[in-house]
Amino acid sequence: MQKEELLHLHMLMIHIKKYYEGVTNDEIQTDRYNSLEISPVHIHKDKKAHKDALLTLGDEIVSHIHHRPLPVVNYSHETASQTVAAEH
Template sequence: MILIRESSVKGDRVQKEELIHLHMLMVTVKKYYETVTGDAVSTNKYDSLLISPVHIHKNKNSHKEALLTLADEIVERLHSHSGQLSPEYQGKTSFPIAVKP
């Protein structure tokens, strides 16, 4: 049995393992968006951090910064995109995608 110590900072109860999992999910969201829309998401700020979800030796704050930076860059792309899918992906998603223009 593995015991995970909670953070001593009040209100910061997300564990490192959870942040790494969320980090991986955000990378998956980025790849899915790029596949469905045919648009690349520019991740210059995220890339400059030199951390990915597989870097489990990095500290919790590094993963948190990477996760939030990647999320910001994805949101920036969503806001600047018209919301149209590439023709080859029209009707091929397993669920509807709603993107506000």
């Protein structure tokens, strides 16, 4: 994987974290990631540093979600659509 791709994935992971926090109003603690002192805009850092940051951030997000109770989703047949669209 090229460094540019890692930078892009790193930024996407930050967006995933912010999106999750916005939707759930639940802050993800990222102490290990923060201790690395690297962000996607630090393009001068080497490829390994971004890979470590990406994997650490991903691990903290997944661990956070894993330790939360599953949300209750109420499903009713009245609100379900009768038609299904398929993309070819």
